[in-house]
Amino acid sequence: xxxxxxxKYTQSHEWALCADGEALVGITAHxxxxxxxxxxxxxxxxxxxxxxxxxxxxxESVKAASELYSPVSGTVVAVNKALEDSPEKVNLDPYGxxxxxxxxxxxxxxxxxxAAAYSELCEKxxx
Amino acid sequence: xxxxxxxxxPGREACMPGVPKRRAADMLPAALLRQKRAELPEMSELDVIxxxxxxxxxxxxxxxxxxxxxxxxxxxxxxFMEYAATLSGFSKPHPMLPxxxxxxxxxxxxxxxxxxxxxxxxxxxRAFTLxxxxxxxxxxxxxxxxxxxxxxxxNKKTKIICPDSAHGTNPASAALxxxxxxxxxxxxxxxxxxxxxxxxxxxxxxxxxxxxNTLGLFEKNLPQIVELLRxxxxxxxxxxxxxxxxxxxxxxxxxxxxxxxxNLHKTFGTPHGGGGPGSGPVGVSERLVPFLPAPRVEKxxxxxxxxxxxxxxxxxxxxxxxxxxxxVLKAYAYIxxxxxxxxxxxxxxxxxxxxxxRKLLEDVLEIPYNRTCMHEFVASAHKQAEQGVKALDIAKxxxxxxxxxxxxxxxxxxxxxLMFEPTETESKELLDAFISDLKNILETAEHSPDxxxxxxxxxxxxxxxxxxxxRNMELKEKE
Numbered sequence: 001x002x003x004x005x006x007x008k009y010t011q012s013h014e015w016a017l018c019a020d021g022e023a024l025v026g027i028t029a030h031x032x033x034x035x036x037x038x039x040x041x042x043x044x045x046x047x048x049x050x051x052x053x054x055x056x057x058x059x060e061s062v063k064a065a066s067e068l069y070s071p072v073s074g075t076v077v078a079v080n081k082a083l084e085d086s087p088e089k090v091n092l093d094p095y096g097x098x099x100x101x102x103x104x105x106x107x108x109x110x111x112x113x114x115a116a117a118y119s120e121l122c123e124k125x126x127x
Numbered sequence: 128x129x130x131x132x133x134x135x136x137p138g139r140e141a142c143m144p145g146v147p148k149r150r151a152a153d154m155l156p157a158a159l160l161r162q163k164r165a166e167l168p169e170m171s172e173l174d175v176i177x178x179x180x181x182x183x184x185x186x187x188x189x190x191x192x193x194x195x196x197x198x199x200x201x202x203x204x205x206x207f208m209e210y211a212a213t214l215s216g217f218s219k220p221h222p223m224l225p226x227x228x229x230x231x232x233x234x235x236x237x238x239x240x241x242x243x244x245x246x247x248x249x250x251x252x253r254a255f256t257l258x259x260x261x262x263x264x265x266x267x268x269x270x271x272x273x274x275x276x277x278x279x280x281x282n283k284k285t286k287i288i289c290p291d292s293a294h295g296t297n298p299a300s301a302a303l304x305x306x307x308x309x310x311x312x313x314x315x316x317x318x319x320x321x322x323x324x325x326x327x328x329x330x331x332x333x334x335x336x337x338x339x340n341t342l343g344l345f346e347k348n349l350p351q352i353v354e355l356l357r358x359x360x361x362x363x364x365x366x367x368x369x370x371x372x373x374x375x376x377x378x379x380x381x382x383x384x385x386x387x388x389x390n391l392h393k394t395f396g397t398p399h400g401g402g403g404p405g406s407g408p409v410g411v412s413e414r415l416v417p418f419l420p421a422p423r424v425e426k427x428x429x430x431x432x433x434x435x436x437x438x439x440x441x442x443x444x445x446x447x448x449x450x451x452x453x454x455v456l457k458a459y460a461y462i463x464x465x466x467x468x469x470x471x472x473x474x475x476x477x478x479x480x481x482x483x484x485r486k487l488l489e490d491v492l493e494i495p496y497n498r499t500c501m502h503e504f505v506a507s508a509h510k511q512a513e514q515g516v517k518a519l520d521i522a523k524x525x526x527x528x529x530x531x532x533x534x535x536x537x538x539x540x541x542x543x544x545l546m547f548e549p550t551e552t553e554s555k556e557l558l559d560a561f562i563s564d565l566k567n568i569l570e571t572a573e574h575s576p577d578x579x580x581x582x583x584x585x586x587x588x589x590x591x592x593x594x595x596x597x598r599n600m601e602l603k604e605k606e
Contacts, residue, residue, distance in 0.1 A: 034542070036519075039597040062593040063536040088594060 002029040003119050004095055008071065008112035010053065011121060015095065016071040016109060023072045023109065026099040027059070027090065030122050035061040038087045042068075043079045043101050050076060050103060052110070057100070059090070071112055074103040128185070130604055131168040131178055141172035185587075187531055193553060193561055195484075197503045197534035197546025198294070198341060200371045200393035202477075204457075208397065211460035212453050222448045229433045236432035239449060240424045242459045243408075249462075249470070250387050251380025252410030256420045258450040262368060265388030265407025266300035266335075268420065271442050272386055272411060273333045273362050274304055275418040279440060282360060284332035290318045291540050292340035294368045306332060313540065316344045316496040320351040327355055333362040333385075339369045339501035341538040341546075343481065353383035362386060362415075367407075370394040371550070372478055372502035375471030385412045395458035406454035420445045476551035477502040480558060484549055487562045491569050495541050503548035505541050516572040516579050518543040521565075523590060524572075524582035528564040 003009075007017040013031035017024040032038065040060040050056045050070035057068040079101045083089060090098035113121065152160060170178070188194070194201035212218065216234055225232040243255040259265035270287065277284045287301035288309045298308040309331075311322045317340065334356055338346040346352070356363050365379045367389040374394065379387045391406040392399030399405050411419060417440040425435045449455075465473060478501055485504040489497060492506040508518040522532035522545065534546040549558060572579045583589060 036536070037594040039594050062597060064539055087598075 001119065001122060002095070003115045003122075005115045007095075008109065008114060009118035009121075010069060010071045010112060012053075012069045014069060014071045016103075016112060018072075018105070018109060021105050022077065023074070023103045023105055024099050025071060025101050025103060026094055027068070028118070029094050032091045032094045032098070035059060035066060036063045037061055038090045041083045041087045041090060041100065043083070044070075044076045046076050046079060048076050050074065050101075068100070070103070072103050072105055072109045073107060074105040076101050077104045078102040128181060131170065131175075132166075134170060134174055134178060135168040137169055139169045139171055139174070141170065141175065192529055192531070193549075193557055194531040195533045195547045195549050195561070196531055197343075197505070197548040198368060198537065199399075199534070200368075200390070200502075200548060200550060201399075201531070202371070202393075202396055202550035203552035204396050204398045205461065205464070207464055208457035208460045212457050217453075217456055222452070225434050225449075229431070233432055235452070236424050236434070238456055238459050239452075240426055240432055242455055242462075243424070245459070245462050246389060246408055246410060249374065249378070250389070250410050251378030251382075252384075252387055253380070253413045254416045254419060254423075255408050255410040256423070256445075257406070257408045257455050258420050258445040259388070259407040259409055260446055260451055261405035262366075262388065262390045262393075262407045263296045263300060264405075264445070265390075265409050266296055266364075266366065267303055268407075268409045268442075268445055269364055269386040269388050270300050270304035270306065270333075270335075272409065272415050272418050273364065274306075275440065275442050276362065276415055277332055277360075279418070280360070282332075283330065284361075285330045287332055288323065288326060288334040290334075290336065290340070292316065292318070292337070292342055292344075292538060293335055294337040294341060294366045295537060297335040297337070297366060301335060313340075313342075316340070316342045317346050318348060318352060320348050320355060323352060323355055327359055327361070329359050331356075331359055331361045333364055335364040335366060336384075337366040337368055339372050339503075341369075342496055342505050342541070343369075343372075343500040343503040343546075343548075344496060344498075345373075345501055349382050357383075367394065369502060372474055374474040375467065376474060380410075380412060385415060386410070391454055391458040396461045397454045397457040404451045404454055406451045406458065408450075408455075418442050422449075473551045474502070477549075480549040480551060480553060481547070483555070484547055484558055484562060488547075488565070491566055492545070495544075502550070503546060505538065505544050505546045507541050508543040508545060511569065511572055512543045514572065515576045518545050520576075520579045520582065521545065521568055521572070524568045524579045525565065526583040527585045528568070530561060530564070 007015045009015050013028045015026050015028055038059060038061045042058045044050055044056045052073045053069055055067045056070035059066050059068050080099050189201050189203055220232055220235055225236055239257055246255045259268045285307055286309050287306040288311055289297045290311050290313060292313045301308050309326050311326060340346060353363060362385040363383060365384040365387040367387060370389055371394045387410040388407050391397055421438045421441040421444060422434040422436040425433055427433060481500055481502050481504055485494060485500055488506060493509055494506050508521055518535045522535045525532050568579060
């Protein structure tokens with residue numbers, strides 16, 4: 001399974017790529033695979049506050065609507081506008097063009113999983 | 128197929144004997160008369176018959192073939208009920224009659240009164256409202272009753288608990304009634320009293336339970352759950368989506384449920400799923416009776432039925448008139464026709480059919496909670512998905528074999544799931560044929576997955592792009 005080593009993960013299948021006090025946020029390849037074809041992404045607005053492990057938006061797929069949890073705490077400084085017209089980018093490239101939003105961090109993220117721990121979590125869920 | 132408007136030919140008409148000679152203008156005030164001619168299709172009687180017959184042939188229904196759509200109870204709708212509903216004493220009265228003079232509608236009111244009594248007997252509840260027009264409408268009514276109860280007692284309650292195995296609309300109904308929804312995880316497929324205890328506090332207004340739940344499993348910990356809820360004055364809600372499994376086996380009122388909604392269009396055999404309007408009556412325990420919607424049918428001492436509206440604590444009126452009267456009437460006919468033993472046997476056969484299917488499929492599909500189920504069961508195509516054939520593909524391949532697909536990807540707690548509910552009205556021969564066709568699909572999936580991935584191929588419409596269908600809907604007829 002595709003789990004890049006450069007970022008951190010949540011148990012609810014989001015990722016955060018942290019650099020220079022900011023974090024890029026998205027969902028994992030595993031999450032988009034479970035959701036199936038994504039039809040709509042509801043993101044927090046720029047300037048709003050998000051809290052780690054609290055609901056920050058939602059993702060609708062052909063199967064279900066699911067909550068989106070922020071892996072980090074801070075202020076949203078950018079959202080991926082391209083997803084409004086092409087939510088399928090989340091399916092096609094969840095770690096790249098399918099990123100969701102960017103957060104200016106209030107604090108260094110805590111209790112996130114590294115790639116190995118997240119990989120273990122996915123395997124456990126599979127069985 | 129083109130619309131009736133496209134088929135219209137100016138001047139063509141059907142024979143309509145006995146059309147009144149008086150013009151509308153002679154009978155209605157000018158302000159109510161239309162200014163422009165209504166542009167209605169002009170067709171012969173045969174044109175109309177062919178138009179609607181052909182439309183109905185494009186529809187898939189339980190009248191044409193097997194419909195194992197889990198959670199939906201797509202059982203056969205006995206024609207006896209249609210006969211009862213078309214009796215002119217029921218079909219002709221104007222809906223205003225009981226309000227103008229109840230003596231002009233005693234029979235119609237008696238049906239409502241009697242149906243309420245029968246549903247009380249079946250569920251062990253104290254009283255029912257027949258107003259809600261569908262299952263989710265019943266849920267909203269039920270949660271509103273819970274809210275009214277707590278308001279009346281001065282309780283400060285903000286939360287409703289919904290187990291992850293509850294019916295899908297429960298969280299939406301609770302949220303619509305203004306509650307925060309707390310989700311709790313099941314253990315071994317059923318509600319875990321420990322998980323409930325962990326989230327239970329004075330802010331909890333109630334718990335919405337589907338029993339048997341969406342995995343087709345009976346909730347064995349009910350007594351413990353009732354006790355826990357009572358300790359914080361929280362109410363227990365019964366979602367009747369799966370009532371078809373336990374008619375005559377468990378009465379919700381006896382177990383300690385405070386609110387029950389039933390789906391007459393599922394359990395009591397009236398048409399649904401685009402085949403007709405629904406009906407979601409809500410039953411309550413003694414302490415919730417004052418809050419029921421008005422009006423209610425009452426029987427006076429002299430045996431006369433009246434509509435009463437004077438209930439100061441009522442949550443008010445939910446629907447114009449008295450709910451979907453025709454559906455209530457059909458359910459009334461169904462209950463009387465089957466009787467106590469018949470209803471019980473219907474549930475027993477529904478459970479037997481589901482277990483028969485489960486047993487014959489356990490070698491070819493993974494059954495995550497493989498024990499005696501109720502009226503439905505959930506299988507997982509997890510292993511097939513690893514080889515590239517997903518639950519969706521299997522469902523589409525079943526369409527090619529002439530069946531309606533089972534429910535897929537619900538409940539959310541089982542991956543690649545297929546949820547089968549055969550209902551009591553299917554024969555062993557039919558179930559055997561279906562199982563053989565499904566096994567055939569799974570065999571094909573092993574050696575030539577692309578054949579299944581490309582299904583359906585025998586239908587007028589092949590595999591749809593579901594994302595596009597959800598995002599770019601074409602709701603207008605193509606030019």
